[in-house]
Amino acid sequence: MWEVASIASRESFNIVIAGVGGQGVLTLSRIIGEASLAGGLNVLVAETHGLSQRGGSVVVHVRIGDVDSPLVPLGEADLMIGLELLEVLRNVSYMRRGGFIVADKLVIPPSIPGVTVPSVDSVIEALRGLDVELILTPASEVAEKLGDVRVANVYLLGRALSKTRLGAIISFDSVARVLRGLPNPELNLKAFELGYTGGGFEG
Amino acid sequence: MGYPEVLAEPGSRVLMLGNVAVARACLEYGVGLASGYPGTPSSEVVEALAYAASKLGYPYVEWSVNEKVAFEVAYGAAISGVPSVVSMKHVGLNVAADPFFSSAYTGVEAPLLVISADDPGMWSSQNEQDNRWYGVHAYIPVVEPAGAQEAREATLEALRLSGVVKHPVLLRLVTRVSHTRAPVTVGALGRPRLRGVFKSNPLRWNLIPAHARRLREELIERWRRIEDLVSRSELNVAEGPRDSQILVVGVGIGYRYAREALRRLKVHVRLVKVTTPIPLPSKFILGEVEGRNAIIVVEEGDPVFETMLKALLQEASLNTRVYGKRSGHLRPTGELRLEDVKRAIAQVLGLGYRGPELLEATVKPPPRPPVLCPGCPYRSVFYAVRRAVKKLGLDVVYSGDIGCYSLTVNKPFNAQDTLIEMGGSVGLANGMSHVLGDKVVIATIGDSTFYHAGVPGLINAVYNKAPMMVLVLDNGVTAMTGHQPHPGSGFNAVGGEARRIPVEDVARGVGVDSVYVAEAFNPRDVEAKALSALRDVGEGKVSVVVARGPCILVAVGRARAESIPRPSYAVDPSRCKGCMVCYKAFNCPAITPSGDGKVTINGALCTGCGVCERVCPFNAIKPASYVDKRWWKLLGLTESSVGGG
Structure with a gap:
């Protein structure tokens, strides 16, 4: 039916992308979707819209390869890209044991007056206690230095591509081609490259 | 919003939402008219068709005032020989149910495709009704695709079936079909039929009982034929x-x-x-x-x-x-x-099956419900109305409705005691007003919802003397579903100019004597007008307050497009007394406690709406940059309302 280039014909790769409405979760999922399709792979991107989007939790499921149903089953995500740590915490039940979490070292407190928010350190400690490979990176910090906090999403994608099996499934070049078609391509490409090389930490 | 993929090259394989695949199939078939009312998860069908129409010059696409009217628009075109589609969310079909049932009796001349996007799991809805029952109930066949590619094929097949049997067909989508992006191979665009002919035939188009009885017999017969046709469908x-x-x-x-x-x-x-x-x-x-x-x-x-x-x-x-x-x-x-x-x-x-043991973290995240955006005009309005209510010492019921303002159900606003269905705020307020004695009823309704189903309830309140304050939250668009235009917007689905029908004109036209228009971004103005309106209610009147100010997302977009700089705001820690009015009562997500008992403003979230400056009792919040007067104008503020603030 479709040409399968970099993933075995009976294999699939499940990604959960978690964040807060407005952080660019949908855009990131679409970039991965387009890059997968460009590589001749089947892909399903299940989005969150409407009421569920206004500053609330957002989670998008991306399934690549030999898949039919749009949602990642609980316990079967190979990779979670987390744009915010409380949202990572909220979605850990999707993770496969030994799977990868690539996340920004960022906690955005929910906008509820008087809400108790766990500290960044306690969240990280809780995540370290899980049977997953945790890759933390100051994505939004780097993005802010680049001039737009919204490119933290592609920075994380770069990190995920260089550190996990996702890099063997979609190529650096296919992502770069998608980014060139976005508004502000230079900034997006720069953030993606920095994420890929792990640069931008200093200064 | 752009949907270039709906016009993808014939034969190409592109990533698109199920909804966009449906729109594409409509263009491939040659649909001449499309109508709808926005609602998650259905909205992108009409949006994508409107995008195509803005590029191609066809088909005719409109956002209608509600689903009943949208249905009738498509129905009227289909009995006049033009292939038509109407799109809505599942609960929208409840609104359109009356003509929907009748359409099975009359049938149609050209295809009529009714698109209903159901929302199992209630991601953005008040219920999870399964609209396939409507097909059973009304004798209208249901086609239900499995994914985005199938949505294209099922739409084409449904239009063909409708054309063959001259009968409406219901396309049932669900959230994960509508809102899953998947590869779709597309075909060539068809030649649209844009002009029709109406053949007068009261025996068929006029449902007086004598005609309807005969049509009912024919309907049952036609249903058997449809059953035979779907039994042979290649889609099964x-x-x-x-x-x-x-x-x-x-x-x-x-x-x-x-x-x-x-x-x-x-x-x-x-x-x-x-x-x-x-x-x-x-x-x-x-x-x-x-x-x-x-x-x-x-x-x-x-x-x-x-x-x-x-x-x-x-x-x-x-x-x-x-x-x-x-x-x-x-x-x-x-x-x-x-x-x-x-x-x-x-x-x-009888197989053994054990799912994976799920990971569980020792720390539980706090809930993160959706909230009014930073700079949302509704925050300012609810803050001010609640102050007015408190000043008068009133015991109130907030009869709520469906839209972004539904989010004020949460703390600190607690301003949606009920939320039932589109337009229900005003309707329920009628009954409450007659039986609740000294309690004052405040119906809160958005602009789009007001035009949709709020007007009949308002007429009823005037006619049957049900004192209430109707607070119309007018941000100029149908904001929650993605900024679709409505009769108050001044433009239409394809971006053309349209006659603006202001809410206050409608209210005065239906006999409301107490009508106030307030600047939403000016809480003092809203408070003053709410005070007057609530006093009028005390005198037995129906009162309408239109709180007007653009959706902040639209305003920010326009400022960007027109190169109007937006101010940023900052807290002067020497003046901040830590009273927390801005954080706890006004509750802007951009304002957070700074740890020393005071507050700070997150520059990345702050939109520059400036309302916090007007809310702070100690003048501790000030613009940290130049304020362009055009920005105030964009927010619907007059010079006098911001002067001295």
């Missing part, structure tokens, strides 16, 4: 071993879950994909049922197919066991999940 297919003891039936998206579950379980049984569940494709199903010991039905929503299948088996004197939601093997609520379908199939087959 079977795969897997013919001699299988077990038959799995996947209906719509249920097929996708069933197919993957069987593959993951490594079970080889007969699998049927049903795309036309209503009427039951009886001959096709009976052909597949023969010789099986058990049938497992996987469908999203109610056990509609499962129930009808059981009736069919009874009629055929078969006692094959049927498993699904009625048998308790699948959950009757929420969306399907692959793990649930795997477990159900394994259970029926």
Whole structure:
């Protein structure tokens, strides 16, 4: 039916992308979707819209390869890209044991007056206690230095591509081609490259 | 918003939402008219068609005032010979139900496709009704695609079927079909039929009882013919071993879950994909049922197919066991999940199945409900109205409605005591007003919702003397679903100019004597007008307050497009007394406690709306940059309202 280039014909790769409405979760999922399709792979991107989007939790499921149903089953995500740590915490039940979490070292407190928010350190400690490979990176910090906090999403994608099996499934070049078609391509490409090389930490 | 993929090159394979695939198929068929009312998860069908129309010059596309009118628009065109589609969310069909039922009696001249996007799991809805029942109830066939590519094919097939039998067809989508992006191979665009002819025939188009009785007989006959046609539809297919003891039936998206579950379980049984569940494709199903010991039905929503299948088996004197939601093997609520379908199939087959042990973190995240955006005009309005209520010492009920302002159900606003359905705020307020004695009823309703179903309730309140304050939150667009225009916007679905019908004119026109228009971004103005309006209610009047100010997302976009700089705001820590009015009562997400008992403003979230400056009792919040007067104008503020603030 479709040409399968970099993933075995009976294999699939499940990604959960978690964040807060407005952080660019949908855009990131679409970039991965387009890059997968460009590589001749089947892909399903299940989005969150409407009421569920206004500053609330957002989670998008991306399934690549030999898949039919749009949602990642609980316990079967190979990779979670987390744009915010409380949202990572909220979605850990999707993770496969030994799977990868690539996340920004960022906690955005929910906008509820008087809400108790766990500290960044306690969240990280809780995540370290899980049977997953945790890759933390100051994505939004780097993005802010680049001039737009919204490119933290592609920075994380770069990190995920260089550190996990996702890099063997979609190529650096296919992502770069998608980014060139976005508004502000230079900034997006720069953030993606920095994420890929792990640069931008200093200064 | 742009949908360039809806105009993709014929033969190309592109990533698109199920909704956009439906729109594409409409263009391929040559639909001449499309209408709808926005609602998640349906909105992108009409949006994508409007995008196409803005590029191609056709078809005719409109956002109608509500689903009933939208239905009638498409219906009127279809009985005049123009292939038409109407799109809405599942609960929208309740609003359109009256003409929907009648359309089965009259039939149509050209195809009429009714698109209903159901929301199992209630991601953005008040219920999870399964609209396939409407097909059963109204004698209108239902086509239900399994995914984005199938949505294209099912739309084309549904339009063809509607054209062949001259009968409306319902396309049932669900959230995960509508809002899953998947590769779709597209065909060539068709030649649209844009002009029609109306052939006068009262015997058919006029449903007086004498005509309707005869049409009812014809309808039942036509229904049998439709049943025969769908039994032969190529969209219902079977795969897997013919001699299988077990038959799995996947209906719509249920097929996708069933197919993957069987593959993951490594079970080889007969699998049927049903795309036309209503009427039951009886001959096709009976052909597949023969010789099986058990049938497992996987469908999203109610056990509609499962129930009808059981009736069919009874009629055929078969006692094959049927498993699904009625048998308790699948959950009757929420969306399907692959793990649930795997477990159900394994259970029926007597296989051992254990899902993975799920990871659980020791720290639980606090909830993160959706909130009003930073800079949302509604925050300012509810802050001010609550102050007015407090000043007058009133005991109030907030009769709420559907839109972004629904989010004020949460702390600190607590301003949605009820939320039932579109327009329900004003309707319910009528009844409350007659029976609640000294309590003051405040109906809160958005602009789009006001035009949709608020107006009849308002007329009723004036006519039957039901004192209430109606607070119309007018941000100029249907904001929650993605900024679609409405009769108050001044432009139409394809971006053309349109006559603006202001809410206050409607209110005065229907006899409301107490009408106030306030600047939403000016809480003092809103408070003053709410005080007057509430005093009028005390005198037995119906009072309307229109709080006007653009959706901040639209305003920010316009400022960007017109190169108007937006101010940033900062807290002067020497003046901040830590009273927390801005954080706890006004509750802007951009304002957070700074740790020293004071507050700070997050520059990345701050939109520059400036309301916090007007809210702070100690003048501790000030613009940290130059304020361009054009920005105030964009927010609907006059010079006098911001001067001295």
